[in-house]
Amino acid sequence: MDAFLAQLPQQIINGLTLGAVYALIALGYSMVYGVLQMLNFAHGDVYMIGAFIGYGVMVALIPEGAPLITPVFIIILMLLVAMLGCGLLGVAIEQFAYRPLRNSPRLAPLISALGVSFFLQNAVQLTLTAEFRNYQTELLIPPGAGFDFGDTRLPMTRALVIVITIILMIVLQYLVRRTKLGKAMRAVAIDREAAAMMGVDVDRVIIATFFIGSALAGAAGVLTGIVFTRVWHFMGFTAGLKGFTAAVVGGIGNIPGAMLGGFLLGMTESFAVGFISPTYRDVIAFVVLVIVLLVRPRGLLGARIPQKV
């Protein structure tokens, strides 16, 4: 019991870090599902591309082991470029792979999404090889930096991931709740035709949704690189699956649900690693999730208000 208590804060920090990444990926899944009722299985690979874009920016700005500009700005640039690049990639994917199939049976865009996923993985493997690349996080954030709370240590890298994720979530919540675009997104998600009848340009809302969701995945890719350092062409597969699971557990289509689902999944995994066995990390995580879905099939926050007709 003492060992458990001693480890608890550390595992919470690990869980929050992992959960932040899952939550950012889950948001894109959930938002796209919300407006199109479609599962964008290429989303995990957009995250992978984001990790590589961040890597590219980092290599360009740290040419010979010495950063050209202040490391803080390098991190900001990595995030912004990856978010912009992934946002545009998401819009392009929607344009070419999903829009022509918008009125097809629901399986067609799903297959198309799997095709895009394979395409992105293989494109990266072909151009950058299948080798692991390593983020030089130690040149951006001094390895010793961090905060100490008694026996517990919060490394700077993890604090950064958690803080950036929270900032992005606040911005997203503001956007969805308070702005005109956000209201249009919610209206399209509730009833696409009725939204069009109010004068909403549905295509533009869908484009904006893909841009924002993919940009968040791009940020998740860079943050993963910063904390876990290793990136490769196949990293999007597992991460995408986890993000999707988090979205479903939170209640797919529901934005706070995606955040909650992400953190819950991250926490479960980290506790499984810390207290049971690293080998069973995925098994335990998914068992917990199956249990959640048995109790609440629509996900934690997925309850719908009864609609009177």
Place this chain on the structure above:
Amino acid sequence: MSETPILRLSNINTHYGQIHILQDVSLEVYSGELVCLLGGNASGKSTTLKTILGIVKPTSGTIEFRGEPVQQRPTSYRIERGMAVVPENRRIFGSMTVEENLEMGAYLRNDRDGIKEDFERVLKLFPRLKERLHQLGGTLSGGEQQMLAMGRALISRPHLLLMDEPSMGLAPILVEQNFEIIQQINQQGTTIFMVEQNANMALSIGTRGYVLQTGRVVLTDQAKNLLHDEQLRKAYLGR
């Protein structure tokens, strides 16, 4: 009447795949009128409305709105030019608040002061909505949702208010109240084009009516004449 109509459909034909829905439909709505489009099930009433809005594209024919051909224009353009709709079954955004639903009605407007003024006007017309401003749309009763749908359409101060089956799914007493409000809105100067199955009710407040049967306009007259027309009953009863 020599003035230009607010809305004019000329020889509209619409197809769903192979099926010919609207066949040479022509009709006009003049400023200040309350025009009813009547007909039984599957007569093409809703398709006519969707064609006017641009949700369904006609295969031939022209739609002029305020003197301008709009048949090639997207729905958002037509809304911006001054159409507003109370859709069939109201189509309230259930998980948005009453206030947000009303804001969606003013989606294409950017004049903050004007919107505020119209908010006041609509809330005065439907005081019940004011009490429930922060409640979710989906929690309102059927009658309240009808008010919300009308308020949402009126907030844009439309040149032409389109209404699709306003009596559908409402209790008889609510239908009556609803039609009184529609009449009131019309008398205050809003031009209305209404699609309705309940012919007696619609004609009792309407200016003119068109009767649609299997996609064709079979009859048109002043509302008071149509009320007593033998052919109208035939169109409905199919014999």
